[in-house]
Amino acid sequence: xxxxxxxxxxxxxxxxxxxxxxxxxxxxxxxxxxxxxxxxxxxxxxxxxxxxxxxxxxxxxxxxxxxxxxxxxxxxxxxxxxxxxxxxxxxxxxxxxxxxxxxxxxxxxxxxxxxxxxxxxxxxxxxxxxxxxxxxxxxxxxxxxxxxxxxxxxxxxxxxxxxxxxxxxxxxxxxxxxxxxxxxxxxxxxxxxxxxxxxxxxxxxxxxxxxxxxxxxxxxxxxxxxxxxxxxxxxxxxxxxxxxxxxxxxxxxxxxxxxxxxxxxxxxxxxxxxxxxxxxxxxxxxxxxxxxxxxxxxxxxxxxxxxxxxxxxxxxxxxxxxxxxxxxxxxxxxxxxxxxxxxx
Amino acid sequence: xxxxxxxxxxxxxxxxxxxxxxxxxxxxxxxxxxxxxxxxxxxxxxxxxxxxxxxxxxxxxxxxxxxxxxxxxxxxxxxxxxxxxxxxxxxxxxxxxxxxxxxxxxxxxxxxxxxxxxxxxxxxxxxxxxxxxxxxxxxxxxxxxxxxxxxxxxxxxxxxxxxxxxxxxxxxxxxxxxxxxxxxxxxxxxxxxxxxxxxxxxxxxxxxxxxxxxxxxxxxxxxxxxxxxxxxxxxxxxxxxxxxxxxxxxxxxxxxxxxxxxxxxxxxxxxxxxxxxxxxxxxxxxxxxxxxxxxxxxxxxxxxxxxxxxxxxxxxxxxxxxxxxxxxxxxxxxxxxxxxxxxx
DNA sequence: AAGGCTTATTCAAACGTTTGCAATAAAATC
DNA sequence: GATTTTATTGCAAACGTTTGAATAAGCCTT
Numbered sequence: 243x244x245x246x247x248x249x250x251x252x253x254x255x256x257x258x259x260x261x262x263x264x265x266x267x268x269x270x271x272x273x274x275x276x277x278x279x280x281x282x283x284x285x286x287x288x289x290x291x292x293x294x295x296x297x298x299x300x301x302x303x304x305x306x307x308x309x310x311x312x313x314x315x316x317x318x319x320x321x322x323x324x325x326x327x328x329x330x331x332x333x334x335x336x337x338x339x340x341x342x343x344x345x346x347x348x349x350x351x352x353x354x355x356x357x358x359x360x361x362x363x364x365x366x367x368x369x370x371x372x373x374x375x376x377x378x379x380x381x382x383x384x385x386x387x388x389x390x391x392x393x394x395x396x397x398x399x400x401x402x403x404x405x406x407x408x409x410x411x412x413x414x415x416x417x418x419x420x421x422x423x424x425x426x427x428x429x430x431x432x433x434x435x436x437x438x439x440x441x442x443x444x445x446x447x448x449x450x451x452x453x454x455x456x457x458x459x460x461x462x463x464x465x466x467x468x469x470x471x472x473x474x475x476x477x478x479x480x481x482x483x484x485x486x487x488x489x490x491x492x493x494x495x496x497x498x499x500x501x502x503x504x505x506x507x508x509x510x511x512x513x514x515x516x517x518x519x520x521x522x523x524x525x526x527x528x529x530x531x532x533x534x535x536x537x538x539x540x541x542x543x544x545x546x547x548x549x550x551x552x553x554x555x556x557x558x559x560x561x562x563x564x565x566x567x568x569x570x571x572x573x574x575x576x577x578x579x580x581x582x583x584x585x586x
Numbered sequence: 587x588x589x590x591x592x593x594x595x596x597x598x599x600x601x602x603x604x605x606x607x608x609x610x611x612x613x614x615x616x617x618x619x620x621x622x623x624x625x626x627x628x629x630x631x632x633x634x635x636x637x638x639x640x641x642x643x644x645x646x647x648x649x650x651x652x653x654x655x656x657x658x659x660x661x662x663x664x665x666x667x668x669x670x671x672x673x674x675x676x677x678x679x680x681x682x683x684x685x686x687x688x689x690x691x692x693x694x695x696x697x698x699x700x701x702x703x704x705x706x707x708x709x710x711x712x713x714x715x716x717x718x719x720x721x722x723x724x725x726x727x728x729x730x731x732x733x734x735x736x737x738x739x740x741x742x743x744x745x746x747x748x749x750x751x752x753x754x755x756x757x758x759x760x761x762x763x764x765x766x767x768x769x770x771x772x773x774x775x776x777x778x779x780x781x782x783x784x785x786x787x788x789x790x791x792x793x794x795x796x797x798x799x800x801x802x803x804x805x806x807x808x809x810x811x812x813x814x815x816x817x818x819x820x821x822x823x824x825x826x827x828x829x830x831x832x833x834x835x836x837x838x839x840x841x842x843x844x845x846x847x848x849x850x851x852x853x854x855x856x857x858x859x860x861x862x863x864x865x866x867x868x869x870x871x872x873x874x875x876x877x878x879x880x881x882x883x884x885x886x887x888x889x890x891x892x893x894x895x896x897x898x899x900x901x902x903x904x905x906x907x908x909x910x911x912x913x914x915x916x917x918x919x920x921x922x923x924x925x926x927x928x929x930x
Numbered sequence: 931a932a933g934g935c936t937t938a939t940t941c942a943a944a945c946g947t948t949t950g951c952a953a954t955a956a957a958a959t960c
Numbered sequence: 961g962a963t964t965t966t967a968t969t970g971c972a973a974a975c976g977t978t979t980g981a982a983t984a985a986g987c988c989t990t
Contacts, residue, residue, distance in 0.1 A: 249946055260970045265948060275968060295703040296643045297946035300975045305640060307683070307704075315672065321665045328659065328686055332693075337704060339651075340684045342672055349676075359639040360651075360681060470874060500874045507876065530814060530844045532851065532876050593976055604940050609978060619938060641976035644945045 248289035256285050268293075299361060307337040308553060309357035310366045311350060313394070315342050318525045319542050320368070323392065326546020327366060334554050336363070347372040354378060363557045364388035366549055369396065374435060388556040388563070392549045394436060395569065402556070403569035404549040408438045411538035411574030412445025415492050415520040418536070418576055420453050422584045424490035424518045428461040428480060430473055430502060432494035439494055442522060446492055461488050465498050473501030474508075481509050489517055490582070496521035496528060496537055503531060503581065518582040533580035541572050548572065592633035600629050612637075643705060651681040652897060653701035655694060655711045657738070659686050662869045663886050664712070667736065670890020671710060678898050680707070691716040698722060707901045708732035710893055713740065718779060732900040732907070736893045738780060739913065746900070747913035748893040752782045755882035755918030756789025759836050759864040762880070762920055764797050766928045768834035768862045772805040772824060774817055774846060776838035783838055786866060790836055805832050809842050817845030818852075825853050833861055834926070840865035840872060840881055847875060847925065862926040877924035885916050892916065 250264045257264075259278065267274045267282035285291075299305040310327055312320050324340070331338045339362060341353040350370050357365065365382065367389060376396040382389055383400050395403035419427050429446045432439030443462065450457050463480065465473045473493070481487055491506075493499035499521030503513060511517045513533055521528065524539035548570060555561045594608045601608075603622065611618045611626035629635075643649040654671055656664050668684070675682045683706060685697040694714050701709065709726065711733060720740040726733055727744050739747035763771050773790045776783030787806065794801050807824065809817045817837070825831055835850075837843035843865030847857060855861045857877055865872065868883035892914060899905045 251946075261947080262949075262971080263969055265946095266969090269948095273968065278968080292699070292703050294644075294705060294946050295700075296640055296649060296705045297975090298948080299640045300638075300644050300945090300977090301947045301949095303975070315659075315669045316662070316665045318660070321660045324684075325659045325686065328684065332685065337683050337700065338685070339681050340668075340672065341676065341682070342669065355636070356639075356681065359636050361638060361640045497870075497874075504874075504876075526841075527871050527874050530841075530848075530871050531874055532848075595976075605977080606941080606979075607939060609976095610939095613978095617938065622938080638976050641945090642978080644947095644975090645977050645979095647945070 247294075248286075248291045249294065250291075252289055253282060253285050253291060256289070257281060303361070305337075305361045305363055306335060307339055307360070307362045308364050308366060308550070308557075309353075309360075309362040310338055310340045311343060311353050311357075312340075312368045313343055313345050313370050315340070319393075319523055319540065322542030323368075323546035323549075326543040326548075327550045328546075329543075330547045330550035330554070336554065343370040345370040345372060351378050354382070358387075364553045365390070366553055367391050368394045371433060371435065388553055390549045390553040390556075392545050394438065397437075400563055401568060402552055402563050402566050404545055404552065405438070405569050405571055406540045406545065407571050407574050408441035409445040409448075411522065411540070411576070412442040412492065413449045414445075414574070414576045415522070415536075415538050416446045416449035417453070418578065419490045419492060419518050419520060419582060420449065420455065422490075422514075422518055422582055424584070425455075426458070426461065426486070426488040427455075427490040427492055427518075428463070428488035430463055430465045430476065430491060430493040430498045432464070432468060432498075433466040434464065442494055460484075465494065465501075468495055468497055470497050470501030470504065473498040474505045475501075477502040477505035478509070481505065481511070491517065491519050493519065493521050496523050496525045496535060499535055499537070499581075500527060500531055503535065513581050514584050518584060520576075520582050524577050528577070528579060531581075536579045536582040537577055539575040539577050541574075544572055591638075592630075592635045593638065594635075596633055597626060597629050597635060600633070601625055647705070649681075649705045649707055650679060651683055651704070651706045652708050652710060652894070652901075653697075653704075653706040654682055654684045655687060655697050655701075655709065655713075656684075657687055657689050657712060657714050659684070663737075663867055663884065666886030667712075667890035667893075670887040670892075671894045672890075673887075674891045674894035674898070680898065687714045689714045689716060695722050698726070702731075708897045709734070710897055711735050712738045715777060715779065732897055734893045734897040734900070736889050738782065741781075744907055745912060746896055746907050746910050748889055748896065749782070749913050749915055750884045750889065751915050751918050752785035753789040753792075755866065755884070755920070756786040756836065757793045758789075758918070758920045759866070759880075759882050760790045760793035761797070762922065763834045763836060763862050763864060763926060764793065764799065766834075766858075766862055766926055768928070769799075770802070770805065770830070770832040771799075771834040771836055771862075772807070772832035774807055774809045774820065774835060774837040774842045776808070776812060776842075777810040778808065786838055804828075809838065809845075812839055812841055814841050814845030814848065817842040818849045819845075821846040821849035822853070825849065825855070835861065835863050837863065837865045840867050840869045840879060843879055843881070843925075844871060844875055847879065857925050858928050862928060864920075864926050868921050872921070872923060875925075880923045880926040881921055883919040883921050885918075888916055 250261050253264045254261045267279045343349040390402045392404040431443050463476050491502050506517045521535050521537040524537040528535040528537045594605050597608045598605045611623045687693040734746045736748040775787050807820050835846050850861045865879050865881040868881040872879040872881045
C-alpha cells in the first residue's frame with residue numbers, strides 16, 4: 243500500500259477538528275453544521291482522501307467481501323458463473339475473492355481457512371471432485387457462516403444450494419432424440435461421485451423408460467475425465483465392438499459430445515443421418531463444430547447471480563438460511579441444432 | 587463474520603498472560619519460554635484460534651491481496667491467465683481479488699478505486715477496449731503503486747508490461763501459409779485500438795513483404811467485435827465479391843477463424859485444399875472443429891504466472907519497476923493442424 | 931552484597947475507523 | 961438573570977494485531 247495516503251486524521255489536523263467530526267461530516271450525519279461538512283468535504287477532495295476499507299472492516303467486523311471457491315477457472319461453465327457472481331457482487335458493493343481448487347480437497351480446505359482469516363462475509367462454493375465427505379462444510383454451517391453452494395452441492399441440512407435441473411435437461415435431451423426417431427441411444431456418463439452426473443444419467447434412463455425403450459447397460463459408458471480425447475476413444479470402441487450399434491449418443495457434456503462426434507465422423511458415420519448427438523451445457527463450441535451440436539443450455543450466469551443474491555441477502559440478514567427452500571433449481575433448456583435433427 | 591471467533595486476547599485471558607506474549611509465542615519469537623509457547627499453542631488449538639488477517643493488514647499496512655482487473659472472465663484466454671495468477675498468488679500466500687470491467691472504462695476506474703480503498707498491495711491490469719487515455723494508470727504509477735499490465739498494455743513510462751510476441755506469432759502464421767503454397771492471403775483483423783491486434787497485422791504484412799508478396803488492402807478486413815457470426819458475414823462477402831478470391835485466411839483470433847471456416851464450407855470450398863486457415867490463440871475449439879484449426883498458441887497461463895511473479899517481487903521489494911526491462915515478451919508457438927496443411 | 935547480565939514477561943502505542951456519551955457554547959425560554 | 965433547550969463538537973474506547981521499550985526476577989561475578 244502506498245505510504246502517505248491521506249486519512250481522516252490528516253483532514254482533522256488540517257481543519258483543527260477531531261477525527262470523529264470528520265467521520266460524521268463525510269457521512270452526512272446529523273448534528274454537524276453544513277459549513278463544517280462543506281469544508282471537510284473540500285479538504286477530503288483536496289487531499290484525495292479515500293476511506294480505508296481495512297480499518298472499516300476491523301471496526302465493523304464486516305469485510306464486504308465474499309469468497310468464491312471453484313474447481314477451475316478455465317472452464318466455460320464456471321467462468322460464466324463467476325461472471326454472474328461478479329456482476330451482482332459489484333452492483334451491491336461487495337468484493338469477490340477468488341480461488342480455484344484444481345479439484346483438490348486439500349486446496350479447498352486451505353482456501354476456506356485463508357478466507358476465514360480474511361474475515362469474509364460469506365462463501366460461495368462449488369466443491370472439488372475429490373471432496374466426498376463434507377465435514378469441513380458442516381463445521382462452517384454450524385458456526386453460522388453464510389454459505390451458498392452452487393452446481394456441485396453437498397447433501398447437508400441447512401445448506402443453501404443453487405443448482406440446475408440436470409434431470410429434466412437430460413430427460414428432455416433423450417426424449418428429443420427418441421422423437422427424432424433414433425432407436426438405440428447410448429449415454430456417455432460423467433464421474434459417478436458428482437450428483438449432477440448421476441442426475442443426468444437418471445434423466446436419460448427415465449426418458450427411455452417413459453417411452454418403453456430398453457435400458458441397455460452396455461451402452462452407458464463412463465467418461466470420467468470429460469476430455470474429448472477420452473470420449474473419442476470410448477466412442478470408437480462403442481462403434482467397433484457392437485454389431486448392433488447405437489444410433490444416437492447423449493453425452494454428459496459438450497466436450498464429450500464433441501469427442502464422440504469426431505469418432506463417428508472418423509468411422510464414416512454421418513451426423514445426424516446415421517447418428518444423432520446431444521451434448522450438455524451449451525458451450526460456445528456447439529455452434530462452431532460441424533454439424534452444429536444440439537445441447538442442453540445451463541444458465542451459468544443466472545446460477546452465479548442468483549446464488550450471490552441469496553448469499554448477500556443472508557449476509558445482510560434480509561433472510562435466513564432456513565427461509566430459503568433449498569435447493570433452488572434453475573431451468574435448463576434444450577437447444578436443438580443440426581447434430582440431432584434427423585427429421586425436418 | 588462469525589461472532590465469537592477466538593482472538594489473541596481470549597488466549598491471553600485463559601492463560602493469564604498478556605496479548606503480546608501470545609502474539610510472540612504463536613510466532614515463535616525468541617524470548618518466550620518453551621513452556622509458555624507450548625501452552626499458548628495448545629490453547630490456540632483448543633479455541634480454534636485463527637489470526638485475523640484484517641487486523642494484521644491494518645497494523646502492517648499490507649493486505650497480502652492483489653487486485654486483478656480484466657475485461658471479461660468468460661473468455662478462454664483471460665480465464666487461463668487468471669488461472670496462472672491464482673496459482674502463483676496462492677503459492678506465495680496472497681489473495682486475489684477479481685473484477686471484470688465488461689470492456690467499460692467507467693468500471694475500470696471504479697474497480698481501481700475500490701481496490702485502493704481495500705488497500706491491496708498491487709494491481710494486475712489488462713485494460714478495456716474503451717480505454718484510450720491512461721491518466722488513471724499514470725496516477726497510480728506516480729504514487730508508486732506496484733502494477734503489472736498484461737496482454738493489453740499501455741505505453742507508459744515506468745509501466746511493467748507482460749505481453750506475448752504477437753508480431754512474431756502472426757509472422758510465423760503467415761509465413762507458414764506462404765510455405766504451404768497459398769498465394770493470396772487475406773487477414774481478418776481485430777479492433778485497431780488494441781495494440782495486440784495492430785502487432786498481429788504488422789506481423790502479417792511483414793511476412794508478406796519478406797516473401798515478395800503484394801499487400802492488398804482490400805483483403806485486410808477489420809472484424810472488430812471478434813464473433814464468429816460477424817466473421818462469417820465478412821468472409822461470405824470476401825468470397826462473393828472478388829473474382830480473384832484469396833486462397834488463405836489468417837484470422838486475428840480463433841473465433842474469427844472458426845467463423846471464416848464456416849463461411850468457406852458453406853460456399854463449398856474445401857479446407858485446406860481450396861482455402862487455408864490459421865487462427866490465433868489456440869483455444870480448445872481448435873481441436874474440435876473440422877478440420878482441426880491451425881493456430882498460434884499464446885501462453886496464457888505463463889502470462890498470468892510470470893506477471894504475478896513480477897508483481898509480488900515488486901511488492902516485496904525484491905526488485906523495483908525500473909530494474910525490470912519492460913515489456914516482458916513471451917514466445918508464441920505456431921501449432922499446425924489440418925486447416926492449413928495443403929502439403930504433406 | 932552490589933552491580934551487571936539473562937531471561938521472561940508486560941506496557942503502551944499504533945494502524946484508521948466508528949460511535950455512545952460527555953462537553954461546550956450559543957440560543958431560547960420563563 | 962437563571963435555567964432549559966438546541967446545536968455542534970470532542971473524548972475515549974473499541975475492533976485484533978504487532979513491536980519497541982520497560983520491568984521484574986533470577987543468576988552470576990567479583
